[in-house]
Amino acid sequence: MVLGPAGLMLFLGAWGIRRQDAVWRDEAVTYDMAHRGLPDLGATLLHVDCVHGLYYALMHCWFAVxxxxxxxxxxxVIGLRLPSVVAMTAATAGVALLGQRLVGRRAGLCAGLTFALIPVVQQYAQEGRSYAAVCALVVWASYLLVLAVSRPCRARWLGYTGLMLCACLLHEFAALALPAHGAAVVLARLPRRDRRSWTCAAGAVLVLLAPVAVFSTRQSAQISWLMWPDPVQLLTFALLAALGALCARVPVRSRGPIGLRALGLPLLLLPTALLLLLSNVEPAYVDRYVLYYVVGFALLAGAALARLLRPAGAAGGTRGRRLRWPAAVALALAALLPVDVHLRSPDSRDDDVTAIAQAVRRMSEPGDGLLFTPSRRRIWRATRPHDFRGLRDLALERSPVASHSLYGTEVSGDEIRDRMLTSRRIVVAGDPAGQPLDTSDQELAKRATLRSAFAVCRSAAVPGARITLYARVGHPGGGDRC
Known part of the structure; x- marks a missing residue:
């Protein structure tokens, strides 16, 4: 019941994990932060990204080994993603055990297999970010919650509190799982003792999380790029929510004080609904922030599948079930194969830092100037600094490490223009056409100087970026020749 789903998840996580060595910019941030010394990391977190501080510290320890x-x-690349593969494998095992505890062994097996086959689960199992670990912690916290109300024990409540606190410290939006757990406690009509125990546990998590949450509000400009939720992400949630609600209508018999629907439906619906409500005040919705909502879907779908695939009765029914299981899994794998293959291609993420660095290396010569537009794209050099060796970063004032920031600091627009005018050739690593343009003094100076004093030699489109070589028009050294 556990080894089958966990083994499948481990296989799916290992399959294509390198993604042709493509790394996207969020993973590049993880790599950069994890390779800073702990004093530098701590100083950086005081200015930016403290919401991921615990994850970066853990990844620093991991990479040290x-x-x-x-x-x-x-x-x-494998080192960056391997912890997420392991975390999602642990999450799959937890989903299977949770399904078994709520309904039965067959439901647990179906829930674990369903969870492993969900494309978004496979996506974040192969990303060097905290979301797989958060999902695993929420799963096992949910399992301890079910155990604690079935057989009350202080150790189980302490374990639940500890796991939820760790999940919230890895990413604050894990706290949105607490209302789902609270709804399960209420819907199950548990004794007052259990309700009081959960309230104390949830309160302890929120009190201990509060200092970090309050401090992180000072860094909210980091998600200022978020607008209204992505339609594809909303459609994915709506589809899983509708299917989960439909599966919840299949009659199943729960085995403990907390029923399947009491836990599955709130876990599926509440975290995302609350984050969408929060986004009406300040845009904050990205599906990976509440990735654990798919656990609710997997539990509901697994129980429904177990009911539909149950043996008809006698030995013939058992043989039929044995034949149907491999066929059902094979059919699901075949149906999802195009999506799974795409997830393991470099084009599946917003950009490809590796391809960008290689394009810069091919287009440049030692001594050329280099510009990142906008400046936050300087993270593109974090994983492959050797590809930028010999180039002069014309806008850079202080490096990311020296400035305790993610992207470094830049000089004024006037100084950028003066530096650009001393260069014969400039390689520009920028966003592709159609992206919003930053209006800072530095970005305005970069664009204006390129238009007025430089000509395009050649340009190359790579996933999530455009690399362009400019030559100075009328340069005394013949810079107008590319």
Whole structure:
């Protein structure tokens, strides 16, 4: 019941994990932060990204071991993503055990297999970010909640509190799982003792999380790029919510004080609904922030599938069930194969830092100027600094490490223009056409100087970026020739 789903998740996580060594910019941030010294990391978190501070610290410890043991053999990309594969495998095992505890062994097996086959689960199992670990912690906290109300024990409540606190410290929006757990406690009509125990546990989590949450509000400009939720993400949630509600109508018999619907439906619906409501005040919705909502869908769908695939009665029914199981899994794998293959391609993420760095290297010569437009795209050089060696970052004032920031600081627009006018050739790594243009003094100076004093030599489109080589018009050294 556990090994089958966990083994499937481990296989799916390992399949195509390198993604042709493509790394997207959020993973590049993880790599950069994890390779800073702990004093530098702590100083940076005081200014930016403290919401991911615990994750970066854990990844720093992981890379300290990985780089000197397996790094040369397996490569940095696998090291970046391997913890997420392990975390999602643990989450799958937890979903299977949770389904077994709520309904039965067959429901647990179906729930674990369903969870492993969901494309968004496979996506974040192969990303060097905290979302897989958060999902695993919420799953196992939910399991301990079910155990604690079935057989009350202080150790289980302490375990639940500890796991939820760790999940929230890895990412604050894990706290949105608490209302789902609270709804399950209320809907199950538990004794007052259990309700009081959950209230104390949830209160302790929120009190201990509060200082970090309050401090992180000072860094809310980091998500200022968020607008109204992405339609594809909303459609995915709406589809899973509708299917989950439909599966909840299939009659199943729950085995404990907390029923399947009492936990599954709130976990599926409440975190995303609350985050969408919060987004009406300040845009904050991205599906990965509440990735654990798919756990509710997997539990409901798993129980419904177990009911529909149950043996008809006698030995013939059992043989039929044995035949149907491999066929059902094979059919699901075949139906999802195009999506799964796409998720393991470099084009599946917003950009490809590796392809961008290689394009810059091919287009440049030692001594050329270099510009990132906008400046936050300087993160593109974090994982492959050797591809930028010999280039002069014309706008850079202080490096990301020296400035305790993610992207470094830049000089004024006037100084950028003066530096650009001393260059014969400039390689520009920028966003593709159609993206919003930053209106800072520095970005305005970059664009104006390129238009007035430089001509385009050649340009190349790579996933999520455009690399352009400019030459100075009328330069005394013949810079108008590319």
């Amino acid at each position: 990985y780089d000197v043991t397996l790094g040369d053999a397996l490569g940095a």
